[in-house]
Amino acid sequence: MHLLVCGGTGCRASASDSIAEKLKAELAANNLQDEAQVIQTGCFGFCEKGPIVKVLPDNTFYTQVKPEDAPEIVKEHIIKGRKVERLLYVDPAKKQKVEDSKHMGFYRKQMRIALRNCGFINPENIDEYIARDGYQALGKVLTELDPQQTIDIIKKSGLRGRGGGGFPTGIKWEIASKNKADQKYVVCNADEGDPGAFMDRSILEGDPHSVIEAMAICGYCIGASKGLVYIRAEYPLAIQRLRIAINQAREYGLLGNDIMGTGFNFDINLRYGAGAFVCGEETALIHSMEGLRGEPTNKPPFPAERGYMGKPTNVNNVETFANVPPIILKGADWYSSIGTEKSKGTKVFALAGKINNVGLIEVPMGITLREVIFEIGGGIKNGKKFKAVQTGGPSGGCLTEKHLDIPIDFDNLIAAGSMMGSGGMIVMDEDDCMVSVAKFYLDFTVEESCGKCSPCRIGNKRLYELLDRITKGEGTLEDLDRLRNLSHVIKDTALCGLGQTSPNPVLSTLDNFYDEYVAHVVDKKCPAGQCKSLLRYVIDPEACVGCTACARNCPVNAISGERKKPHEINPDICIKCGACYEKCKFDAIRII
C-alpha cells in the first residue's frame, strides 16, 4: 500500500510535511513501515481542499487532512481496511461522499484537446501519432466529405481563433474558399510574440503532426495546395521537430501529390521570422514572408481576399489548428458541448508569475479565474495575497479580486477590460506595483512598434514617459487624466492591432488601481514598495546595534555612525541599492 501525501506548495503551507511525518511514525509504531509507504507528491490541483492524502491501490481521496488525523488513517484504513468517512471528499453537486478518486468528476478541471498528444507521444515519430488516430481526420474529409461539408462542421463546432482575436474559424475558411484564384495559401501563424506565452511552441514541439494535418484539412476546404508555417527563428527545437514531421509526412504520402489516392495535393514549407511582435499581425506576417518589411497594412483587403503574393490566404494560429482534427473525428456537437455559449472548447494558458504551479494548462472555456489560480495553479507563492492577474499580454489588461468568479471566455474578458490574447496569464501579488506593470508593457510596445503610424510610434512613447515620471515621483494628478485621454486617442487612431490595444494595460490599471496611481503622484509613495525613487531607506535607532555591517557594504558611503552606536543613512547620498537592507542581521533598516 501507498499513502500519497501532497507535497505541493499549497498543501505544504497547510502542514502536509508534518502529516507525512506523523503517518510515517504511526506506521512504524504499528510495525507497518514495510507494508505501507508514505510518498510525497506534487500538487493534485485540489489545493483549496488541501492537504490531500490519497491511498493506493484503492484510490481513496482524503481532503483537509490534519496531522492529528494520522493515527486514525493508519488504524482504520491501513489496519482494518475501513475508510475514514469524515475525511472523504464530498461531491458538491450530489452532496455525496466520494470513495474513489476515479469517480471524482470535479477533480480534473483540465481537459486536453489541443494538447492531447503533448507529453504523450514521441513527436519525432509519425507512427505514434498515427496510432493515436493521427491523419484519420484528413482521411475522413478527403474521402467522405466535400469542402463545404467540412467547413460546416468547423462552423457548427463554434471554434474561434486562438491567436487573440477570436474570429470564428469556420467563417474564415468559408470566405477564403469562396474567393476564386489559381493559387491559394494556408498559413500557420507560429510567431508567438506575447512575452508570457509559450503554448504554440509547446504544441509544435510536442505534437507537430496535429498542425500539419489540420493545415492540409484547411487546404482541402479552401482549395489551397500550399501551406506555409511562419515561425520565429528563436524556436530552434520547434523548427527541428516540425521539419522532421513534414519530412515523415511526405515520406508516408500524407503530404505531397495525390494524398491517400484522392487526387488532393498539399505541401508545407517553413518561413522564419526574426522575432518581432508586430510580425504576428497577419498582414505584417504576410509582408514579412514576401520579403518585404514586416509592417501591417490596412484591412480590407483581408488576407482571405488578397494575402500572400496577392492570393487568397487563410491565416490561423497554431492552437486553432491543433483543435481541428479532434473536431472532425468527434464531431461538432461534441466540441460545442464544451465551453460557454459563445466560446466553445478549451483554451491553453501559460501560468506564470507569483503562482505555485507555473506551467501549461488546458481548461474548458467558462472556468473561473479562481479555479485556475487557486486550484490548478496552486495559489499564490509564499502565502502572499493575490493582487491581480494580467491576461492578453501587451494587448490585455489586469483583472482583480472582483473578477475572480467570472467565467473565462473571449467576450467576458473583453467586458472586464482585458482580453484572451494568446493565453498568457501572469499572476501578481501584493508586492507588485501596478504602475510599474503598465510601464513594463509600454516599454515592450515602444520597442516593438513598427513606427509606421504616428499614434503608436509617438503616442506610446509619450505614455511610457508619463508612466516613467509617475514611478519616479514626478507625476501629477493631471498626468493621470493625460494618460487616460492619450490612451483613448491611440486606441481610436492606430493603424493595426498592436497600437489599437497597446494602451490597454494602462487603462485597466487606471480603472482597477486608481488609488495606487494617486499614491504615486500625490503622496509620492509606492504602496507595493517597488518604485525605487519613491523609497527611502532609514535606520531604526532602537533596533540598530551598531555592528557597522551596513556601512561597510554601502557602495557610496552613505552610512555613518560609531561602532556600537545607532547608524544613520544620508538620504542625499543613498542610491537605494538595498545592500544595507540585505546585510543588516538585526532588521534595523526600514524601507519607507
Added chain:
Amino acid sequence: MIKVKSLADLKKMRESLQAKVDLREKGEAAENLVQIKVAMATCGIASGAKVVMDYLLEELEKRGINAVVTQTGCMGYCYAEPTIEVKLPDADAIVFGYVDKKKADEIIEKYIKNGELVDGIIPVNYESIDDK
C-alpha cells in the same frame, strides 16, 4: 516509396501500430518491458532533461533492465521539470518531477526494480479526450 496510398491503408496501419503499443503495454512482447518517457520540450531540456535521458539510457542498459526510453513533449508541469513518466507492466503510468541523476537512480532502484514508489510523484491533473 509512398506508404499510405489510401484511407484503408492508414486505418490498417493504425490498427497494427496500436497493437504494437498494446503489446508493449501488456508486456507480452517482452516480459517486464519498462516504458519511460522524458519530457523534452524547450523548458525540460533547459532544466536538464537531456542529461537525465542519457543517464537513464546508460544506467538501464548497465543494470540489465529491459526498457524503452523515448522523448515526448511538454507535459504541462513546467514547475517540476525535468519530468519523466514511467510505465511498468501491469501498472498505471506514473509521472515523477524534479528528476535529476540522483532521483533517476532512486527511481530505477526502488520503483522500476521493486515497484516501490518514491517521493516526487506528480498527480495527473487533466482529462484527456480519450477519457470521454
